[in-house]
Amino acid sequence: MGLFTLEGTIAIPLLQQMESLIVRGADEKKFDTQTGWKSLFGAGDFESSMEEQYGLNYPGEVLERYEERCGGGIEQERALGLALAENKMLLEESMFVGAQYPNFIRKIKNHTEQDFYLTCVMYLLSEKVEEQGKFYQKILQHDYKETKEAVFAAFVLQEHPKAWDFVKPLFIRFLGNGRTLRAYGNHGLYAWVLQMYADKIQKCRTKDMYVLKALLELCNKFVKEGTPAWEHLKNAGYSRQELIYLNLILRGAVWSLETPDKKSITIERMALFGLKELINAKEIEDPGLLPFCESLLKDYESYDIHIDGAEGILSSLIGNVHIRDRQMYQYLYGIKKDRRLPEDWFYLDFSDKESCEVSKWMEQEQFTKLFSVSLYSQESVNIDLWFDNYQGYTGKRYEELFWKMPDFYVKDVFRLLVKQNKIDMVKLLEEYAEDEKHMPAETLKNKWSIMKGHIGSVARYLTSHEVYLFWEAFDRYYGICQLDGFFGYRNVVLDAVKVQSYGYRFQNMKFKEEILSVEEQAKLFDWVELMVYREMPQEYEKFLYNFLLMYGVRKNFPEDSVSLFHFIKEDVGESERNRLYREYFSTDEWEAFRKKENERREQIKKERRQExxxxxxxxxxxxxxxxxxxxxxxxxxxxxxxxxxxxxxxxxxxxxxxxxxxxxxxxxxxxxxxxxxxxxxxxxxxxxxxxxxxxxxxxxxxxxxxxxxxx
CATH class of the missing domain: 1.25.40 (Serine Threonine Protein Phosphatase 5, Tetratricopeptide repeat)
Known part of the structure; x- marks a missing residue:
């Protein structure tokens, strides 16, 4: 509805329930007598009717019993009086019993001396011209101090021929530098004023109308920073966030040929600009902006016209989000799953204790996950400080999780600590081997099953020298052939050098020269050779052949490779043998071989010709x-x-x-x-x-x- 400033002044839900009760009981013929009255409060979307909520079944009963059923405050009196006033033409005697109506009117009159809003209501309800004129003068002479009073006066005087002359200076003051409300939640009030008086505002040429004209421009243009409209409103006290909010929420409130369609690229760019500004704001000015941002995320989840190739607003925001306001952070975190928001929006620097405050409203598992993914996303951090802060807010050392939680994000942190030499996997293996000597199998499993999973998430892949050292230690303790069983995966060693289980098995082998010394590569070859011989003996010669032809093998292993060459050269096919000869023969040996081979081929050719x-x-x-x-x-x-x-x-x-x-x-x-x-x-x-x-x-x-x- 957007009338936040009036919600504590008038019981708006009760007003709408009373109006609904009157309309439903009115003679349909009277609907044609309704004037062009433009209600400020609308028909409403109340949860339950007057009958359902309060057990009051006709207007007179409401007037008689509202104090005991609905609450007897001044807000309720104003609401019921205004409902009668706005629907005066629909009222019928049958809606009231006895003195229900006059008694209520008398009560309102008694309060008009102390209540401006009831004075306005009586102006509308008065049947006598003289009485109405008296209330009209009171409205004109009122000492206006708040924006809502000015707008309410404009609302009740909307059909008076001199209304514009009276409300114009009030609007200039109370929607300009004298404004006493924030824009948030009050867009309905702005929309009513601008819709009601758009023509008057547009036609007026005086300088004091700049603010009203700028507000009108918010309804049908993308008002950007630095434009005259933006600057006029900024000078009138409107904040950056208010201007973004009003520009988006008032779009189309006043029809114009210039008003962009909701599906236009202009509106999409407005939404993107506004959302980016609000999400990244250092401080959110009003909690109402939080659901407002959610509505933008929902409405522009998919673009009708793609902006720079992006299919929706989330794609446009990639790399452009850094949430700083804690209210915004908590709100967006709460809708993260429903709106499919990117995880990296919520990464925090937990070396800062202020970031750890999120643990006060998060479940511990949520906090642990956020802490973990944030840590893993950092390129360089003081891990000890992070862990100290984690302990300070949870009462537990993070390292304990490696024994208790198998979750992927804990594995990520484990890998990070191995990479930074904060965890020594060889020492863990030594501890495991020692426990294995003394613990029953079930006890050993209960203690080590999760930790082995974390170790395996690193040590299954030969991507670092630390993993090689683990394999080397494992080979000493158990033999490299037991590595698959330890991790519960097949072909760990063969996969490490890209030996495939199908197709061209050995043509893409890599022996990790980027992380291993020549001696370590030789050891890795021994492991791989053993596994090939055990797992695929029929492919053994092919493995050796492809290894000998790998780049750098002869240079790195001059003696071993030549020895291996002589070992297999007679066991491979002719074309494979010739490739080996070309690689491992000296120049003279190769030329002599070619000459002899050519002579042999010529002789074979002659014999075949004779045949x-x-x-x-x-x-x-x-x-x-x-x-x-x-x-x-x-x-x-x-x-x-x-x-x-x-x-x-x-x-x-x-x-x-x-x-x-x-x-x-x-x-x-x-x-x-x-x-x-x-x-x-x-x-x-x-x-x-x-x-x-x-x-x-x-x-x-x-x-x-x-x-x-x-x-």
């Missing part, structure tokens, strides 16, 4: 043997020649056989002779035959007609 030619000869001979006569033999040879093109050796085999058969019978059918000539000339063109050979073959042929048969 191919022999097979070819057998194929031709088989075709010849299956031919029925000399002409069939010639056709068979011609068919094979047609496929050879530039293959000299195969062509020579064909021509050798052709020549031998031409010696026996030189007659060749015309069609076959043409084919032979074409193929022989083709072979000549491709360089497979000499021209002399072509001539000799053709000269031996005696061409006969195709229909001729053999004698």
């Amino acid at each position: 191919e030619l022999q097979t070819f000869r057998k194929q031709i001979c088989a075709d010849i043997q299956s031919s029925q006569d000399m002409y069939g033999i010639q056709d068979a040879i011609a068919r094979h020649l047609s496929r050879l093109y530039s293959e000299r050796e195969k062509a020579e085999i064909c021509l050798e056989l052709l020549d031998s058969y031409l010696e026996k019978d030189c007659k060749v059918k015309k069609r076959t002779a043409g084919r032979l000539a074409d193929h022989i000339v083709d072979l000549f063109a491709h360089g497979a035959l000499e021209w002399k050979t072509v001539q000799e073959i053709i000269n031996k042929m005696e061409v006969v007609a195709d229909e001729c048969g053999k004698d």
Whole structure:
């Protein structure tokens, strides 16, 4: 509703309940007689009706019994009187019994000498012109001291022809430098004034109207810092937070062509600017701003028009939130889950004892989580001071949590302490090994199960030298093969060097040269080799092969790598062996190997060629043997020649056989002779035959007609 300043003056819920009771009992025909009266209080959204809450069923009964049922204070009297006044045209005799109505009016009149608000009510209720004029003069002559009095006077005089002349100086004073209320919770009052008198304000050209015009501008523009409207209101005593609040909450209160739509990017930018300013304020001026900020978070959770690519207001606020006001912090923390607010909004510096004050309203588990995530988010802190403050506010040392709480945020702090050498995991392992000697298994488990989880959150991953030292100690105590069982995870060692359990298992291996010395890398190799041999023996040679080809292996392990090379070189495939030779042979050895390898390949190539030619000869001979006569033999040879093109050796085999058969019978059918000539000339063109050979073959042929048969 936004009438906070009037809530202690008039019992507004009772006013609205009484108006509802009157309207529901009125003759519908009378609704048409209602004037253009603009109520300051609206219809309201009360929780229960007059009948339900107080058991009062008609207006007269309310007037008679309100003191015993509703409370008999002046606020109730004003509310009921105003309800009668605003709905005077709807009142009927049937709503009252006997003297209920006149008795109540008499009571109001008796109080008007001491009560300004009842004077205003009687101005509206008076039936006689003379009496109304008397109350009108009292309103004009009243010594105004508060903004709410000025607005209430404007409200009751709204239909008087000279109202503007009277209220204008009151508005200039009491909405300007003489203001006696804060804007927060009173936006309904501002909205009523600006809606009621917008035309008058716009048309007035005097300098003393700057503040009212600036207030009107708040309804339909994004009023930014430094603009004339902003400066006028600032000089009139409006704070930065009030201006942000009014600019957002009065949007559209007075219609204008310039008023931006709620879904426009202008309004989205207004909301973003306002929310950023209020959330980051050093001090919030009014508690009402807290739910106001929540409403902005809700309304602009998703943008209709994305601002700089952001889909909603939370995205726009990334990296721009630092909550300093404790009220704001507590309120936003309470709605964090519902509004899905980022965790990092709430990180605190707990080296400052003032930050620890949040423990007074938080549950201890909440405080511990906040303390933990805040600590883990810091780049450099005095951890001892943080822990001292934690103990001061909780009565417990934080380190005790490592034995009691398995939560992820406690694990994060454990990792941080290991990284900063505040926790020695090797000493913890030594303590565990000692306990293992003397404690029953169940007792050991109860003591160490949570701590082992914290150790595992660090030591399962070989990302630091501290973890290597833990593995080294573990190897001494139990053997590296037991590491998986200790942590309850498989392939801890293999995962550390990126040995995959599928696909290209060993091609991405890394032996942590960035954190380990050469000697330590050699030790890590021993562990990995052992695990590969145990877990995937069929892949052992592949592992060694890929290791030997890793960058820097030969340089870092000159003797061991060469020895390993000679160990596996005969157990890998030819292409893998050649890669190893290229990596591990000297230049002379490599050149000698290449020469020998080339000779071997050439010999293999020759042998394969001879086998191919022999097979070819057998194929031709088989075709010849299956031919029925000399002409069939010639056709068979011609068919094979047609496929050879530039293959000299195969062509020579064909021509050798052709020549031998031409010696026996030189007659060749015309069609076959043409084919032979074409193929022989083709072979000549491709360089497979000499021209002399072509001539000799053709000269031996005696061409006969195709229909001729053999004698």
